[in-house]
Amino acid sequence: MEGEKYILEATGISKSFSGVNVLNGVELSIKAGELHALMGENGAGKSTLMKIIMGIYTKDGGKILLEGKEVDFKSARDALDAGIAMIHQELSPIPEMTVAENVFLGREQKKFKGMPFVDKKELNEKTQKLLEEYELSEFIRPNMKMKDLNIAQTQMMEIIKAISYNSKIIIMDEPTSSLSEKETDTLFRIIDSLKEKKVGIIYISHRMEEVFQLADRVSVLRDGKFIGCVRVEEASQEELINMMVGRELEGGYPKNTAKKGEVVLELKNFTRKGVFENVNLKVRSGEILGMAGLVGAGRSEVMRALVGYDKLDQGEVILDGKKINIKHPKDAVRNHIIMASEDRKALGLILCRSIKENIAIQNEDQFSSASFINKPKEKKVCDEMAKKMTTKMNGIEDTVDSLSGGNQQKVVLAKSLLSAPKVLIMDEPTRGIDVGAKATIYNIMVDLAKQGMAIIMISSEMPELIGMSDRVMVMAGGKVTGELEGSEAQSQQTILKLALGGN
Numbered sequence: 001m002e003g004e005k006y007i008l009e010a011t012g013i014s015k016s017f018s019g020v021n022v023l024n025g026v027e028l029s030i031k032a033g034e035l036h037a038l039m040g041e042n043g044a045g046k047s048t049l050m051k052i053i054m055g056i057y058t059k060d061g062g063k064i065l066l067e068g069k070e071v072d073f074k075s076a077r078d079a080l081d082a083g084i085a086m087i088h089q090e091l092s093p094i095p096e097m098t099v100a101e102n103v104f105l106g107r108e109q110k111k112f113k114g115m116p117f118v119d120k121k122e123l124n125e126k127t128q129k130l131l132e133e134y135e136l137s138e139f140i141r142p143n144m145k146m147k148d149l150n151i152a153q154t155q156m157m158e159i160i161k162a163i164s165y166n167s168k169i170i171i172m173d174e175p176t177s178s179l180s181e182k183e184t185d186t187l188f189r190i191i192d193s194l195k196e197k198k199v200g201i202i203y204i205s206h207r208m209e210e211v212f213q214l215a216d217r218v219s220v221l222r223d224g225k226f227i228g229c230v231r232v233e234e235a236s237q238e239e240l241i242n243m244m245v246g247r248e249l250e251g252g253y254p255k256n257t258a259k260k261g262e263v264v265l266e267l268k269n270f271t272r273k274g275v276f277e278n279v280n281l282k283v284r285s286g287e288i289l290g291m292a293g294l295v296g297a298g299r300s301e302v303m304r305a306l307v308g309y310d311k312l313d314q315g316e317v318i319l320d321g322k323k324i325n326i327k328h329p330k331d332a333v334r335n336h337i338i339m340a341s342e343d344r345k346a347l348g349l350i351l352c353r354s355i356k357e358n359i360a361i362q363n364e365d366q367f368s369s370a371s372f373i374n375k376p377k378e379k380k381v382c383d384e385m386a387k388k389m390t391t392k393m394n395g396i397e398d399t400v401d402s403l404s405g406g407n408q409q410k411v412v413l414a415k416s417l418l419s420a421p422k423v424l425i426m427d428e429p430t431r432g433i434d435v436g437a438k439a440t441i442y443n444i445m446v447d448l449a450k451q452g453m454a455i456i457m458i459s460s461e462m463p464e465l466i467g468m469s470d471r472v473m474v475m476a477g478g479k480v481t482g483e484l485e486g487s488e489a490q491s492q493q494t495i496l497k498l499a500l501g502g503n
Contacts, residue, residue, distance in 0.1 A: 005068075007032045007200045008053070008084070008169055012062035015048055022048050025062070026226045028219055030169060030200040035191065037203045037215035037232075041244055041294075041462060041496075044221040046204050050171050054086050055079045067168075085162035086171040093154055095147035100127035102146050103161045130160050134190050152183040159190060169200045174295060176210065188214065206294040208237055208500045220244055238493075241500075245462060245492040253467030254446045258286035260470070263321075264454040265337070265423045267306065270315035275301045276478035279315075283423065283454045288445060290469030290489075291458045294499050298478040299458045303425050307332035307339045319422070333362055338421035340412045340429065349408060351401040355393060356382040358400050358411050363418045385414040390440055406437025413444065424448065427458045442468060462492050474498035 008030040015023040023045045030036050038046050051057040053064060055073025064071050066082060073079045076086075093102050100123045127142035136156055146154065155175065162170045176184045191214060194201060205211055211218060212232055220227040220243040227243045263282050270279040276298035283289045291299045304310045306317065308329045317324050319335055326332050332339070349358050359382040360367065367378040383396045389410035393403065400408055409429065416424060426445070430438040445468065449455055459465045465472060472489040474482045482498040484491075 006030060006065075007067060009065040010049070010053060010062065011065075013049060013052060013059050013064075014061035015052060015057060015059055021224055023052075023059075023224045026221060026224070028053075028202075028226075029229075030202060031216075032168070032200055033195050033198040034216045035195060035201040035203050035214050037205060037211045037218040038221070039205070039211065039218055039240060039244060040221035040227075041460070044244075045224040046221055047173070048224075049221070050086060050173065050202070050204070053079070054084060054171070080165055080167075083166070083168035084171070085165050085167040085169070086173070087155075087158045087162055087175060088173055093146040093157070095145065097146060098142065099140060099144050099146060099149070099157055100124045100142040102157060103127050103130070103164055126164075127160075130164060134160065134163070134193065135186070136160065152179050155179060156183070156186070159187070163190075163194070167199060169202065170194065171202045171204070173204045174206070175203070176205070176207065206296075206500060208240070211240075212237070222246070241493055241496050245496055253464075254443050256286075256288055256446050256449050256468070256470055258446075258449040258452070260287050261285035261452060264319070265456075266318040267302070268316040268318065270302055270305065271313050272301065272305055272310060273313050274478075275310075276305075276475075279475075279478075279480055281456075281473060281480075283456055285452045285454050286449050287470050288449055288455045288457055288468055290465045290472040291456060291475065292462075292465050292472050292495050292499055293475040294460075296477070297475040297499065299475050300427050301478075302475075303339055303427060303456065303458065307337060307425070309339075333419055336420055336422040337425070338416045338419050338423070339425040339427065340409075340416045341427050349400050349412060352399060354397045354399055355386055355391065355403075355411055356396040359385055359415045359418060362415060366418070381418070382414075385418050386411065389414045389417075389444070404437075406440075409437065409441065413441070417448075421453060423454045423456065425456045425458070428460065429457060430459075430461070430464065462495065465495065466490050466492065476501040 006029040010026070010028045013023050013026040014021070026045065026049055028038070028049065040046050048057065052059045055075045055078045071082060073082065094105070097105070100120070104123055104126065124142040128137065131137040131140055131142070140149065140153055140157065146157070149157065159175070175187060179187060191201060203215060215232045217229055217231050218235060218240060219229045220240065222244060230239070261284055264285050265283050267279060267281040271277050279302050293299045301310065305312050306326065308326045308331055317326055319337070324335055326335065326337070350361070356379060360378050364373060366381070367374045379396060386393065386396060391407050391410045391414070393407065400411055403411065429441055445455060445457070457468060466489065469489060472484045472495060473480060474484070474495055476499055481501060484494060488494055
């Protein structure tokens with residue numbers, strides 16, 4: 001696009017973590033008053049690129065130009081001061097502070113020079129002016145506490161906060177993921193107003209209809225590489241999908257030859273208001289059921305509710321043909337429904353404790369008698385489980401935080417399998433681990449299926465879903481949009497269309 005002037009240009013951006021290339025020669029250019037959509041599958045590198053632009057991560061290579069001058073931000077504050085603001089998908093307001101205090105946090109006007117008193121009247125007036133300008137004053141007041149706002153209103157306040165910096169560029173990461181249709185319309189109106197004021201907007205979204213409605217141009221990343229930039233008026237949905245997924249499938253997935261038996265687990269009309277709705281699911285013994293979807297689809301949330309981490313508003317769980325009640329994770333373990341969580345550091349492991357303690361923690365009843373734990377038995381069984389998972393360790397007393405990501409995942413699996421699951425839920429089982437560890441986990445999954453276990457695998461990696469699943473269930477926006485078997489379950493395009501909300 002020779003001859004065109006850009007407010008922001010990023011070229012040749014590269015970034016590696018622990019020797020793994022996350023970004024490789026990526027580029028992005030934004031014009032004043034343009035909404036530029038950034039698309040790609042989960043893990044394509046979108047968030048990493050934004051964090052580099054915002055100064056949260058340092059780049060390994062490439063350069064960033066802001067209004068023609070090279071910049072190298074060392075912190076998010078540097079980026080904000082230069083006129084770049086980001087509205088993160090994960091909102092983090094200070095709940096006990098007011099709306100006005102949150103909007104102008106760190107930029108408060110002092111009532112008296114040299115004194116530590118904030119001029120709250122001026123703070124409220126400035127916030128009120130912004131609320132009125134963007135037609136939000138009807139339902140948000142400057143003196144309201146953030147804890148009294150709903151998620152959608154909190155999202156709007158994050159946008160107002162970004163605007164209050166007089167930003168030249170605003171990055172919006174999945175901004176409509178928690179908004180209703182009416183609230184989305186309000187956001188779109190704000191976006192139109194920002195574009196008129198020549199603010200450049202980088203808009204990260206998986207929602208194809210929003211991109212075609214709002215964007216001027218779309219850039220696509222795939223596997224940490226820049227695939228291309230197209231004008232929306234000249235692009236089609238099929239073209240963008242092909243850009244997002246158009247790679248050869250990776251080989252090396254072991255085939256699940258297990259005989260599929262009776263339905264082990266059935267979920268009926270699973271509903272958690274505002275998160276997922278009327279989800280129905282069946283999985284058979286010997287089957288690996290893949291769950292596909294993009295960020296915010298509701299896959300993990302359904303499984304969290306199943307095992308008792310989150311409360312259901314409606315739904316039934318049928319195990320081996322009988323209805324059961326699960327109110328707490330202990331109830332799930334008691335019924336041999338085990339979840340190996342995506343967030344192994346928060347929900348799967350106690351990092352500062354030993355491998356033995358982590359494997360034993362939800363299985364102590366196997367080693368105890370009359371309130372006493374048989375320590376030699378505990379050590380022997382945990383050691384056997386760790387070795388069965390081919391965990392690389394000096395010994396069973398090693399702390400889990402000394403292990404690599406792949407070996408930590410093997411400890412999660414060892415703990416899960418010791419509970420003798422009938423149903424094993426694996427949420428992003430290979431995220432952040434190396435190729436060798438992935439191969440081990442794939443082989444373990446197939447072996448478990450051959451033993452008659454029912455496995456539910458949530459994965460954002462398309463090759464993994466296609467390579468490992470006997471059947472694929474796809475979710476979008478908290479609803480099931482399709483179930484695929486056979487050749488249909490082998491089509492990246494079909495899965496992604498359903499994940500984008502198609503039927």
